Amino acid sequence: MMHWIIAPIVLPAILAPFIVLAARHHFGIQRVFSVAGVLAQIAIALGLVWQTSDGSVILYQLGDWAAPFGIVVVGDRLSTMMVLLTAVLALFVLLYAIGSRWDERGWHFHALFQFQLMGILGAFLTGDLFNLFVFFEVLLIASYGLMIHSGGDVRLRAGVQYVLFNLIGSTLFLFALGAIYAQTGTLNMADLAQRVTLIDPADTVGIRLAAVLLLLVFAIKAAVVPLHFWLPSSYAEAPAPVAALFAIMTKVGAYAIIRVYTMIFPPELEVTADLHTTWLMPAALASLAIGMIGVLAARKLDRLVAFSVIGSMGMVMVAISMFTPEGTSAALYYIVHSTLAAGALFLIADLVRAGRANLELVAMPAVSGAALTSALFFVAAIAMAGLPPLSGFTGKLMILDAGFDTPQATWIWAVVLCSSLISVVGFARAGSVLFWKAKSVTPPDGSQPMPAPAALSYVAIGGLIALLIAHTVFAGPAYRYMANTSAQLFAPQPYIGTVLETPGKLSTPTKEEH
């Protein structure tokens, strides 16, 4: 059996305690180990992506116990791609945190960062719903620590709201798991996919309840309207590198929706047939509209970026809730784009903050390094608003194209196009006030010029933007990869077969065991 698939979870699980216990007082050693760990993650993730790119499914049975009795870690195209995306984002976020010295402003940044990675990667790789819950909790408890990193009253209050909202989400998740177990007697995803088709049509109360509860939980994670209220203040008040890393956390919700609602509750399953079109699509369109209106209405740059995250998650959810192979491949392409663009924007907002009293959208004296910062903001805003030539535009084209044949085509086209226009206006207004009007404001006499941000910060943001450009230039191969991925998602039989039919302990009870 291949052991590499468990490495993305085990590596941070070993690194984080090491950083806490052995390197507590040495920022240099912490930084070296943290960066080395993330680089190793990228290498492992590249290997896993290469291994699954031919459509094979990697299975790892913990303790060699066979599914569905044992715990399994499963890697297919979707999981390994998300692992790679997380590792790449984590590298640039970490470089920025080191360059801007955010990691020195509180305790245990690097250890919590590694625990956060462990939770996120575990959520992508697990093949079991209960372990999905456990990894959600791992990533959440690390994110609680990161969210209030370096303290401050406003940040603590935003943190309380964030933690409480997520605790309620966890409770709902457990209710859903209990309902699923009571009805089917299993929590292994592949096993569930087979058993839900066997449920008596007259006795589906439990499973329908569970399907809706699960959707609510994942929608909280993905910040789908009306469950998005936790996001703006949490992301705006979180330290910038943390907010940039959180850009992947909303995608964990999107990933869970794709995984669960293509495999366990697929659209053709009669029990939960109307869930997607009746509930998810309107909510997704509403998040897209509200997010982009929020971009226009925001009075501070960090909130503007937070609302653009809600809007881009709405865009992803619109594509997901079509539940067609074309829609899902467009959603996957857009997930990569939106993660990189949101991460870059949060980091740029921090560069702007470094030279100003606050992030309110009013003209203030020009920030140090304003020329480069404004150029980066310009590129990232074009990507996020979805203007040509960057990947936001190609991603949006794919979503519009996928939505053309669906019954809700009018709604999808209208909301996507109008919200894009609104977000363009919102970003243009913010950029012109922050960078253009700043030239007409003379700094008050005697004010010290702020030191320019560190070069490493620019390297980190430049790296994310370079990836966005690569995602645009290689949109063709990327889209073909996503199309193969969604084809694999919509034909889950090989996945289910690999998980359930791989022999392990307990799979064939022998006489000797009694």
Add this chain to the structure above:
Amino acid sequence: MGLELLVASAIGILTAAGTYLTLRLRTFPVILGISLLTYAVNVFLFASGRLTVGAPPILSDAAAYTDPLPQALVLTAIVISFGMTAVVVMIALGAYLGSNDDSVDDPAAASDTRGEETT
């Protein structure tokens, strides 16, 4: 039948009380409410393997046995919710002592209204 009614109504009452307290929007009642909700969900998880009286949670030659898996699930859930409650109490205490305000709402919205009151 009596046992099922007892457990089901216990879950219902705990959930109702927990939901009411969670909607109070002050940290202390909200944390109490979420604790009640987690108690409710723990009992719910425990009951998801069906209620069996006086049977061992292990497969044996005896005809009756209790499903052992929900017990393992509930143990995990208890540990996690206990840890999470400890974390949220600490953060909430820090936020209350720092800003002398224990309401659970959007900090930006709250500071905006406070600004309008003073002007």
